[in-house]
Amino acid sequence: MSSADSIFTGGPIVTVDPNHPNPTHIAVTDGRIIAVGGDEVLDRRGGGTEIVDLGGRTLLPGFVEAHTHPTQDQMMFTDLVVDIRPVTTCPTADDVLRTMKRALAAAPAGRPVIFYGWDVLLQPGLPDPTLAWLDELGPERPIIIWQNSGHLAWSNTAAMNNAGLADSTPNPVGGSLDRDAGGHLTGKVYEAPGVLAVAGPILFGAVSGPEALAEQQASLAARGVTMCSDMGFSPQMRPVVAALYERNLATVRMRVYEMSTTALKTDYPLVNGDDLFQQIGIKVWVDGSPWVGNIDTSFPYLNTPATQALGLGHDHRGHANYTREQLDEIVGAYYPQGWQIACHVHGDLGVDTILDTYEQALAAHPRPDHRLRLEHCGAMTAAQYRRAARLGVTCSLFVDHLYYWGDVLEDDLFGKDKGGHWVRAKSALDAGIRISFHNDSPVTQEEPLRNMAAAVTRKSRTGRILAPEERITIDQAIQAQTINPAWQLFAENIAGSITPGKYADLVVLDRDPRAVDPDDWHGIGVHTTYLAGTPTFQA
Template sequence: MTTVFTGRIRPFAPSTDIEVEAMAVDDATIVAVGSAEEIRRTYPDAKMVALDGWVMPGLIEPHGHPGFAAILLSDLVVDLRPVVVPRAEDVVAALRTAVAEADGEPVFANGWDSLLQRGLPDPDIRFLDDLAGRVPLVVIHNSGHSVYFNTAAALAAGIDRTTPDPVGASFGRDAEGELTGVALEAAAVEMVVAPMLATAQEHLPRILPAHLRDLAARGITTVSDLSWNRGLDPLIDALRAKGAMPVRLRWYEMSRPGGMPSARGGGDAFFRQTGVKTWSDGSPWVGNIATSFPYLDTPATRALGLEPHHIGRANYTSDELSAIAESYAAAGWQLACHAHGDRAIDATLDVYAQIIARHGLTDHRFRLEHCGAMTPAQFERAASLGFTVSLFVDHITYWGEVLVDDLFGPEHGGAWADAGAAFAAGHRVTFHNDGVGHPRRALPQHGSRRDPHHPQRVSHARRLTGHQGSGAPRAHGERGLAAVQRARGWCPRPRPLRGLHRGGSRPGHGVLRRTRRDAGEVHVRGRCASGLTRCHRPSSSTDSV
């Protein structure tokens, strides 16, 4: 049965200030939007529902990690993130308390960040052994790109001095080859946290749906998981069977040297693989991004253990990166590559340009993720090759001063995640929240705490489209994720759209409404056409933050 909704409807296509009077929903799919007269004429037998508010598309999180975030934000892990525990002494106190209360069981913590929690000790294996003794203790860095562990945790994970470094990752070792208690990059980090992931399995039926509902409650109706664990597939299937899937999931498998791609296929509108995640370099917060310029010599960089004039390196050589990407690209998969440093971005563009030419790829939609030190010329080259870019703007919101004052100086740190250059190059830019190092918000704010009116500030309209229409092509879902959406997402309970600001000064007026589903009909006040968020008093598209 077709239902026609009339009222203030903003499809955000072709622009954010377009408003139409009606939309038609048939078989849980929005099939048409337009004037009330033309929609009524096209669907004369449809049920009519008049709206008393206004409607907009749901938000798309183009780069998240909900499968892992559900664990890190649960009661299984001690939350040390600077947004929760800002003072160094309180971080150490929280770890001591957790160890004392563990009754010998392993302790896992997340969020250690010496750049924001000034005064933290060096978390080497000796410090953690003194703190935890025989209790296995694992502390994940706020970036997710490194992890610290004590001797008991190394034993629990089966890691010792003879354990070889995985390709693209490493374990810290002293001059005698003994472990120093740090693992860098995904493959090594996974080995250390494997016991935590094993313990979490029995809790996932509780914590993963709760995390997905939380995303939906913030207005996010589609999320891409760029480190999906295939072991979670049966849980998602069970949620789908019960009709309890609150968001759509687009997932990316993590690439491995010598890895073979999964078979393509699957048209499930709520859950399907979209591509493959690759890495070119690491995180600026731990010193392992590949740049053409050095880190500054400051107390902050010394606290990171970086030598004066340190320059990071890529995770892989160009040949290794090509070997990883080749089989996936040849099988037709979209590649999403994590790259921060300008040298890492050059290497990625060079390698992927060769793959594009070799296979005659046209609609590849290869992705560059984060793009911290990406230059205007690199944005232009990426656009000419058909790449899309997604910026991690919370690097500016939370670490903006750190980037300039402590790590790279104004020339490089002041142009971090340069949205202005990306838009000037013609990109349909998307913005993402990434992991769990900061509060989850519907729309991240593109501006530093020091200067909310930074020249790189992004307009309200561009922030919205960066989380709506621009995000859909990246996930190969123009018809399923943007203005035309499937109808089973959640419209959340009333709360402000956090992160929406007018003039960078106060919260916006968007209010989200909880909905229900009645007798199989699709309602906007009841169960709304999924992906649509019911709001009041839209902010002007000229507002900036």
């Protein structure tokens, strides 16, 4: 037997592999796990073997983030974007306005400024970001305020001029540019195509090298993440990502999904990349965000001060971004080529529509291991999960909604029945679906332990429990942040569990979450993160 480069021992080891339960040692050579077991693993020790003493800490497979936006999130590490998120720096409206004032005063004359994280639900009291107000803040400077969900933004005249937008500019497919009664642009833009129409020229121009993306990946590694997706990847980012990996700055594996476009094609080959980076799919959006009012539901929003602050009318109902025919065309263009499809959807009507589209595509082009995906799944019903399971569809849940917006969902937007049953994790598991959890960063910061705690307890920040019958077990929650998302990303053969032959993508936690009350998981620190046996983060 070859000797190991390192042997981990001295603490609990959670393998997430039923074939290797509760080992005491694991051995690693050339970045891969070569042995998992008891004292016999020590037979792999050689003269140069490093014995890694966990010191009572707990070893797990590295966390896998199935739905995030690293090439968008990297903007938070540039000097053009100011963080005003309620979940990070600005919990109140006063904090937002004070931060904006300081940032505009400090920015060089004429330089664009993007404020990310505006949220009238979690930051009540914010003014209406009208075109006149934004023009007053910066008549010569492009200014954009990006709503925290990422599905809505407001821009001033200088920003629209910078992007070449005019009253005659047509709406991009899947998005829209808001206009007043006279047909004039208001500066308000919806959905990724609309937001990128005004913000893209600024963001793509600001990111020319891999440094910001390296910082973003380092922040993921600090949370124990070793693999992530990019749900909305732009071909314009390929040179940046290539430089990241060529210069050995990467600390996280990436599996990316290119945004669907009106061209309905990608120039990237289906077989591409390596174990560090691959494009594996195409991303599409059925509807928008519950915090904006544009999700496709069979039920109305409540009539509350909060929905009034969102600008929603009486008994407001959201809508879809695409017709059924458009979705059929998009999926019909990419899926027969072999691409996996990942579809953003919150509303129950939207779920029905995309499942109809998926069912039609599967009938025309059967594929036993397609792993077609639904993303977020806020209002998805138990019956819809059962239908998805029959079709072989998998789901990634934005369970962090329960923690940050749980009270808002029940009291302000949808009521106890609809809002309280948001992201039905237990119903999904009962239907036989392999689920994952995600943070959709930059919407909320990466926090796998908080995701798992939210799914196990279904507690909001105030301690309210939403639909306790939808709680899941700790083991199920760990699987939803490790092996399940690895499987969704077609990477279960190299990551997601501590199994011989897989990469030593590992995380060491200060405490064993199985032995700690989930209410206290926020206090569990990440001690070390490893990618292929090499530390990428050390506390």
